[in-house]
Amino acid sequence: MTFSRISGTLNLNEKKIIHMDPGRTKPRYLKGMERQYRQAIAFMYQEENMKYTSAQANKLLKKLMNEQAQLERAETLTSTFVVANTEDVESLRPAYDFRKTQEKVMETLAKIRKVKHAINVFNSETVLPGYAMTIDQVLVYMPQLRARQAKLASMSSRLPKQRCGHYGSSTIIDYDYANFDIEEVRVEAEKLAEEIRNIQTALDLLNNTVEFEIEL
8 A cells, every 4th residue: 555645635546656766765756846946046147238139139038938937837846845744854855945036036027028128119219111110010010901901802802793692482682792893902902912021021131130239
């Protein structure tokens, strides 16, 4: 008969709960938790005052947010632990330092704020060449263009006259007539599609070439 403390339940029939290393050392899953915690605490960013393109800054932001998530996962795994009444508490205690964790969490959150702010400032002050709009305006304009282009593409794909229904056995048939020039709408839809492609190309070039400073 063995005791299981997994998931807060007591199982009297489970024969193999967790693999224990020889000499009653910590379970392997607990060692993995400690390793994840140490890696999260030990990882320090070296960047202080560096220049980034918008694309690089967004990658840095994603990196910082992943680190923050890792810290929180590690803290959840190591801030509490379960020990059976027949086991030694200290030999199973995972490595966890609240103060160091708190300092690292707050440091990472501050970096995230700084990077987001730098990106926002860049987007609000940088004009996209050839379009007389700042990047943040373009980021609003693009979804507007895509929505309108999709609408026009749908309109241009219909027939001038389409049957839309009839009334039972009645000989009356309803037809839906286009109240616009289908070819004109098709041409306009193509123009919008081309404009979307051109703006995206210009935006990608700007985001991957123009640098700005981020103070971390």
